Amino acid sequence: MALFGLFGTRAQAQQAAIEAAALRSDRFRQAREPDWQRLDAIVTAMEKGRLRRLSDEDVLALPVLYRTAASSLSVARETSLDANTLAYLEALVRRAWFQVYGPRLGLWGWLRQFFGGGWSAAVRGIWPELLVALALMVAGTLVGWLLVASDPDWYHALVPFADERMPGARAEVLRGTIYGNTGQDGMSVFAASLFSNNAGVAILCFALGFAFGVPPLLLLVHNTAGLGAMLWLFFEAGLGWDFVGWLAIHGTTELLAILLAGGAGLHVGRSMAFPGNRAVLVAAAEAGERAAVVMAGVVLMMVVAAILEGFGRQLIDHAAGRYGVGGTMLAFWLAYFFLFRRRAGNGSAA
Amino acid sequence: MSAATLPPRKDRRRTLVTPEGLALPVTLASRGSRFGAIAMDLLVLILVIVVTTLVLALGAAGLDTVLGGQIDQTKGGARQVLEFLAVLWFAVMFLFRHGYFLYFELGPRGATPGKRALGLRVAARDGGQLRPEMILARNLVRDIELFLPLTMLLGQFDQTEWDPVGWAAAGWFLLFALFPVFNRDRLRAGDLIAGTWVIEAPRASLAAALSTGASAAQGTSAATGAEYRFGEAELAVYGEYELQTLERVLREDRPEALAAVQEAICRKIGWHPGAGDERAFLEAYYTQLRARLETGMRLGKRKADKHAAGS
Numbered sequence: 001m002a003l004f005g006l007f008g009t010r011a012q013a014q015q016a017a018i019e020a021a022a023l024r025s026d027r028f029r030q031a032r033e034p035d036w037q038r039l040d041a042i043v044t045a046m047e048k049g050r051l052r053r054l055s056d057e058d059v060l061a062l063p064v065l066y067r068t069a070a071s072s073l074s075v076a077r078e079t080s081l082d083a084n085t086l087a088y089l090e091a092l093v094r095r096a097w098f099q100v101y102g103p104r105l106g107l108w109g110w111l112r113q114f115f116g117g118g119w120s121a122a123v124r125g126i127w128p129e130l131l132v133a134l135a136l137m138v139a140g141t142l143v144g145w146l147l148v149a150s151d152p153d154w155y156h157a158l159v160p161f162a163d164e165r166m167p168g169a170r171a172e173v174l175r176g177t178i179y180g181n182t183g184q185d186g187m188s189v190f191a192a193s194l195f196s197n198n199a200g201v202a203i204l205c206f207a208l209g210f211a212f213g214v215p216p217l218l219l220l221v222h223n224t225a226g227l228g229a230m231l232w233l234f235f236e237a238g239l240g241w242d243f244v245g246w247l248a249i250h251g252t253t254e255l256l257a258i259l260l261a262g263g264a265g266l267h268v269g270r271s272m273a274f275p276g277n278r279a280v281l282v283a284a285a286e287a288g289e290r291a292a293v294v295m296a297g298v299v300l301m302m303v304v305a306a307i308l309e310g311f312g313r314q315l316i317d318h319a320a321g322r323y324g325v326g327g328t329m330l331a332f333w334l335a336y337f338f339l340f341r342r343r344a345g346n347g348s349a350a
Numbered sequence: 351m352s353a354a355t356l357p358p359r360k361d362r363r364r365t366l367v368t369p370e371g372l373a374l375p376v377t378l379a380s381r382g383s384r385f386g387a388i389a390m391d392l393l394v395l396i397l398v399i400v401v402t403t404l405v406l407a408l409g410a411a412g413l414d415t416v417l418g419g420q421i422d423q424t425k426g427g428a429r430q431v432l433e434f435l436a437v438l439w440f441a442v443m444f445l446f447r448h449g450y451f452l453y454f455e456l457g458p459r460g461a462t463p464g465k466r467a468l469g470l471r472v473a474a475r476d477g478g479q480l481r482p483e484m485i486l487a488r489n490l491v492r493d494i495e496l497f498l499p500l501t502m503l504l505g506q507f508d509q510t511e512w513d514p515v516g517w518a519a520a521g522w523f524l525l526f527a528l529f530p531v532f533n534r535d536r537l538r539a540g541d542l543i544a545g546t547w548v549i550e551a552p553r554a555s556l557a558a559a560l561s562t563g564a565s566a567a568q569g570t571s572a573a574t575g576a577e578y579r580f581g582e583a584e585l586a587v588y589g590e591y592e593l594q595t596l597e598r599v600l601r602e603d604r605p606e607a608l609a610a611v612q613e614a615i616c617r618k619i620g621w622h623p624g625a626g627d628e629r630a631f632l633e634a635y636y637t638q639l640r641a642r643l644e645t646g647m648r649l650g651k652r653k654a655d656k657h658a659a660g661s
Contacts, residue, residue: 081643282476296490
């Protein structure tokens with residue numbers, strides 16, 4: 001107030017007081033308000049899914065406006081005490097941050113990228129675990145075979161379903177389960193429910209990975225032990241070749257899917273047990289992302305396997321054709337995973 | 351409801367550092383609102399599933415009528431149509447269950463309709479890009495957290511006594527359902543794996559500045575013509591906390607609150623309050639107090655509240 005006295009007259013002092021009362025922080029706000037409002041409008045349009053209605057200039061301006069608003073917020077925090085402006089800016093920057101760093105692709109864009117190389121890159125990324133899972137599956141099959149070979153009573157412990165396929169069954173009966181189901185009704189429904197079940201087991205295998213990978217190990221061994229037991233049964237009856245064909249038409253796809261699921265689960269488990277220099281949570285999140293991509297593919301493979309099992313196997317009633325389809329599928333999957341590398345895509349490509 | 355009027359509980363506040371290095375305060379979603387969100391989403395899903403099932407069942411029933419109730423005996427074409435409907439049902443159920451969450455969380459809102467209704471959304475824990483893989487991971491795990499044990503449990507309800515599978519499913523369900531209770535960021539298992547969390551996404555609107563109106567800027571009342579000019583000593587009694595309280599009172603604009611605050615200020619600074627011109631008085635005091643505190647701020651001297659020893 002003493003300063004105003006220097007100007008002498010009362011009118012001049014009043015004028016200076018008006019200038020002083022128009023706060024500097026308010027002038028700061030007034031100068032930037034149009035930018036904030038434009039950002040607000042763009043973000044609101046994006047939130048409402050009306051991206052197409054935005055002009056190209058607006059889309060290009062988004063990152064710039066976001067950074068302007070962010071720097072406005074840092075300045076305002078140090079110079080302004082207008083709580084409403086600060087709250088508005090914080091909310092605006094947060095909303096813009098969601099848009100700038102949010103998932104930009106949408107479901108369809110992501111699917112395109114997934115099939116265009118993201119999936120196979122993720123599969124290649126977990127190859128050490130795939131080898132471990134493969135070894136486990138082979139070991140599980142061997143154990144199942146050897147157990148049943150030493151004592152056929154093991155068969156009932158290893159194979160969960162009870163039907164005419166059991167030790168001591170006559171070869172014709174066994175043969176009947178492999179061939180001659182062409183006219184059978186309801187098989188496609190059975191295949192669909194089978195798919196739901198298998199996909200559930202595969203997802204379980206993956207999701208339990210974060211218990212340090214132990215549950216996937218057990219699931220892999222347990223499931224393949226049953227396979228080994230059935231193999232023994234049919235080979236004993238002299239139907240080995242036919243049974244493998246019966247299995248191969250969908251089994252190459254399905255067993256590969258289970259292998260991938262187990263590998264994905266092991267990958268998460270291994271990253272948590274041995275995170276290296278990263279924090280456990282960070283390691284789990286990184287592995288979880290890669291494993292999730294693999295798993296999305298596993299679910300799709302289960303669909304293919306169910307279709308092959310439900311329809312393909314009924315239509316192709318001879319071993320050679322079944323081997324042909326199964327072998328082709330296996331070759332297709334392996335080529336797709338390990339030879340197809342158009343783009344090592346991940347979500348941060350944008 | 352803006353952040354200024356209702357500060358969230360302290361244990362739900364987090365700071366997120368954006369890739370630009372800006373610290374952004376965020377509020378974690380409360381467990382109650384997350385439960386509400388999933389309940390709403392499940393309701394929508396169940397509705398869609400029931401409607402689809404009814405439509406497909408009606409289709410099958412229509413087929414049955416056409417065939418004169420002989421569908422069980424029929425072979426060939428009709429039978430295949432029926433089978434096709436059944437397979438379609440499985441496929442649609444599967445797509446809904448997974449596609450629903452993926453579609454909405456991969457969209458620009460990053461939230462399912464249930465989350466959006468409660469003002470929540472999914473974000474990356476590290477403040478960086480929310481990648482589609484993260485959304486995928488958190489929703490794949492949802493399958494074993496929720497759908498698998500729930501279907502197992504539903505299978506138990508028609509039995510008089512639960513077998514071990516039922517108890518295992520119940521324990522499993524509880525383990526995952528209570529997961530968010532046992533960690534401080536309220537992560538469910540899917541969030542943990544995916545590196546995401548669920549936070550509140552409030553919108554705030556920019557209200558008019560209080561300090562630029564005529565009575566505020568010039569300190570003169572439009573109604574009475576009185577001029578309010580406060581001296582150094584009269585402004586020095588309050589700090590930032592009181593300033594924000596005053597801002598809130600002015601924005602709410604309730605006459606009895608304005609009068610009470612005016613009286614409190616006058617008592618503190620030794621003025622005699624007049625009646626009928628509270629708003630002009632408080633706006634003038636707000637503006638001048640803010641000017642004083644912001645000047646202090648620029649010089650590196652902040653005064654948190656009236657108890658703080660300040661400039």
